[in-house]
Amino acid sequence: WQGKFYEQTAGTSMGSPLSPVLADIFMEEFESSSLLTADLRPSLWLRYVDDTFVVWPHGPDTLQDFLQYLNKQHTSISFTMEQEQHGTIPFLDVKISRNPDGTLGHSVYRKPTHTDRYLHQRSFHHPSIKSSVNRTLVQRAFEVCDQDNLKRELQHIQTSLQRNGYKPNRIKISKPDQRVPYTQGPPTVSPSVTLPYIGPASHHLQRILRQAGVKVYHSSGNKLQGSLHTHKDKQDSSSKPGVYRIPCECGKVYIGETGRNLPTRLKEHRAHGRRGDFDKSAIVKHSHINDHKVDWDAAELIAPIQFWHPRRIREAIEIRKHNTVPQDIGFHLNDIWLPLLQTDGSPIP
Incomplete structure (x- = not known):
């Protein structure tokens, strides 16, 4: 960032697929040891990733002491707390409330900044994407709401979708059918293809491909995200692994692949030349035999390709x-692909 490199000193990197697994293992160990040694314990402790729902039966005065106790257990773990207000509290996308009879009610929770703005009916998207907006909202209502709040939530969905241009007769508020048809034998895998949506032509092409058994x-198409630029500093491509090209003064080139950065690989080629190990570098051997000058600069x-197998194919x-x-x-290439590689009209051996 702005020419400086920052090192993460604790935890796994952001976006790593291993992060949630390790975080869950760590939190399970943290909860087991912390709750076991606490003077007072909650009667209910439910956690989803890093959000925890707690029922505390010991009164509000001791709750703050319990929070301070948790924050002293590990230097890298810090808890914040939100208590119920007027008998309600949000947890993830669920709003939990106390009923007069002592039971708990649950409905869909929306943040105060929520605008009920969804994909508009007139937007240039395939109809299946628009219908999925309706289906997803209704499915969440049936999964989250109790019977007392379900009707109110479905009415809210209907009003919101109408404000987003959906016609009342096209809005479905019935419970989605989640039954999976039973089939004997192994499931059949149909070929599929993903195409950009371009309007009526897409519907026509979809009908043709469906007749051929293709999903x-x-x-x-173009999205606003594609027009916005990142603020991160661009990394020099030569610092990445990939396929590289070294030209010779005779007009020929050497093509190679490396899992390290390009400057390091070039140093290795030149070192082979200084030591006389010509058989270890084809470009150095070519230069030595023909007395040609290699244009290292x-x-x-x-x-730029990170993984070895794709690099070998591209090489x-x-x-x-x-x-x-x-x-x-x-890497051996089947001759069937050679016509596609013939870009300059010259024969490919």
């Missing part, structure tokens, strides 16, 4: 597309 899914990364493709020095052709 069609539609994606939206013009070497470039032509395809083989680029070798076929370029006029290369004598080198290993790399």
Whole structure:
């Protein structure tokens, strides 16, 4: 950020698929040890990821002491607390309330900043995407609300969808059918394709592909997100792994792949030349045999690719597309793909 690199000193990286698993394991251990040694314990402790619903039967005076006790158990864990107001409290997307008979009621919770703004009926999206808005809201109402709050929530959904341009006769507020049809034998996997939605032509193409047994899914076209630029500093492409190209003064090039950065790989090539290990670098061997000069400064990364197998495939493709020095052709490509790689009209060996 602004030319500076920051190191995360605790926890896993943001976005890592391992993060929620490790966090859950840590919290289970934290809860077991902390609740076991507490002087007073809640009668109910329910947690979803990092949100916890607690029933405290010991009065409000001792609740603050319990919060301070939890925050002293680990230096990296800090709890905040929200208490019920006027007999209600939100937990995730559920609003929990006390009923006069002592039971708990539950309804859909919306933040004060919620505007009931959903995908408008006149927006240029496939009809199935618009109908999913109706279906998702109704399904959540049936899953979250009790019988006393369900009718009120369904009425709210109907009013909100009408404000977003949906016609009353097209709004469905009945309980979605979640039954899965029973089939004998292994499930059949149908071919599918995702296409951009472009209006009536998409519907026509969908009917044709459906007759051929192909499922069609539609994606939206240009979005505002694609026009917005990130504020992060751009990383130099040469610092990434990928497929690279080294030119020679004779017009030929060397194509290679590396899991390290390009400067490191170039140093290895040049080191082979200084030590006389010409068989370890095709470009160095070509330069030595033909007394050619390698343009090391013009070497470039032509395809940043992180994983080894895709890199090997791309390397083989680029070798076929370029006029290369004598080198290993790399990953075997079926000859059926060669016409697609022939971009300049010259034959591909």
